[in-house]
Amino acid sequence: MSDWLQHLPILPILMPMLTGTLLLLSSDSRHAPRIALSLLAVLFQLAVALALLAQADGQLTSAWPTSIGVYALGGWAAPFGIVLVVDRLAAAMLLLTAILGLAALVYSIARWEKAGVHYLPLFQFLLMGLNGTFLTGDLFNLFVFFEVMLAASYGLALHGSGGPRVRAGLHYVAVNLLASLFFLIAAALIYGVTGTLNLAELPQRVAALNIGDRQLFDVAAAILGVVFLVKAGAWPLNFWLPAAYGNTVPPVGAIFAILTKVGVYALLRIGVLLQESGVAPAPFGGTWLFYCGLITMAIGTLGVLAAQKLDRLAAFLVVVSSGTLLTAFGFTGTLLTGPAIYYLISSVLGSGAFFMLVEMAERNRQQGADLLAISFEAFGMEKRHDSEHPDEMVGVAIPAAMAFLGLSFVSCVLLLTGLPPFSGFVGKFALLGASLASLPHAPLLHVGLFIAGLLLSGLAGLIALSRLGIRVFWDMQRQSPHLQWLEAGPVAALLVVCLWLALLPEAAMAYCAAASQSLYDIGAYIDSVVPQPLPPEIPQ
């Protein structure tokens, strides 16, 4: 049993890889077995993620000596071999990926999977890349898994084809290829200066550098920070994001909701490692990140207000949540990290559900109806149906599909803008509370700006969403859309998860706080990965 448990950390990478390969080899005509295989693989990942979470949290007896699991690929110890590291934060991200992946996959079975070729294998490879990024304890493997994830995401972003999608996809691919090249430069420079790519070994090596090499390392870290900010969608590196995310097919948009959080995760992981050992250069942490996040939040809020279509609005909401997270992580002190992790989970689930909901709500609507409505509104040319036919609309029964869509939409709005009773409220409330609690240490200006940003972005989201919601749902001229259980189910399930997170917040909050605590306890991380003391650095 313990032998088997020992190999658990590799399964979230191995499983989607094997499944994806099998799916590539099987022919498209064998529809049912392919879908069954994909679903089984994602369910299996969900189970593995749960098991890893329980182990990291100490609920389940693990084969690991500490609460941090280290898996040496190839059996070589850490400074020489490559390792996977599971701690509470990584396990939580794995679980989040599996839940969102399952929902998006079930949703896409209904129709979107058939909109192009190789959807199912690409989906598995995307999950593999995501899981790998969260697990890796090595800078170069971080690059490799980033690439696996991005290569799959290029394919998925273009799924369904069409002019606007390809145009947005072209920008997305070009920007991310450039960012990957910068990642390589940074990784190579860090290796050239410190002689290691292992994240746990890095802080000690950096501390031993002389002043000239230290400057080179700072340059490399700056480049690395820029790369992560591109992935996280931070201003001014996020102009590609709204078009690329808004133009994807809905289930892909849903799973893309977690892609920006990968950048945030990498920034947090490496930033904390360097910061806590006192060797962090500017782009990781501090006021710099705080203001960067704040501007991102502001730009995202403006975009939310300006968006004329729901899918574009959803993309800007992703920018807002990225900005909120970056601001929280750049905040003075470590109090905000736990609530921020909770907010991350809630906002990823919420935006995932919203991306899928948007497409269902937009069905049967005329192309450009939103645009027309806005110009009508602006020029005061709104038509008055009710005055022409006063009796006609009285007593029309609401069809079940519309009732479901309306309810889900209202839930999503509450969730994404941070109003009760959903988890968005708990997350934002905890963030506000933590920022006030850190007041004596943090500058008053920062606390004020953070609270204002958080509340204003929520208010703007509420205004924009209710304005567009009225236009979409109270549209008299359309028929009720046809929904399948496969499509409605995942959205409802994601919302129920968020509701559960909000109604029973103690367990989730305690877990997030513990995750943040073990994240900042870098001594334990370093000791688990590189157990024996290192020999002193040989000057080059």
Added chain:
Amino acid sequence: MEAIFALAVGIMAGAGIYLILRPRTFQVIIGLSLLAYAVNLFIFAMGRLRHGAPPVIDPRLGSDPALYTDPLPQALVLTAIVIGFATTALFLVVLLASRGLNGTDHVDGREPEDE
């Protein structure tokens, strides 16, 4: 050797950046390729430039690390080349699709209006 190497990296990176900023998709992809070459050479140089030193242990030379060059950047470069090659090929497909669907090879999918 260092000067020639640095010049090669610098010229390729410069040309690559210039081409990436050009408006045609084909120029962008050539720019990305040139930049990828520059980056690959850069990674290679991060293992320190040595002449005539093997990266793997040779029984005739013995096991003194000073006799060998650092093998890790060479392994990294191999990975980077493979990944770069694959993503460039993928970008080429997107480029062709964009040309076919939008009828122009401008990066924005349409010709600029004022010219």
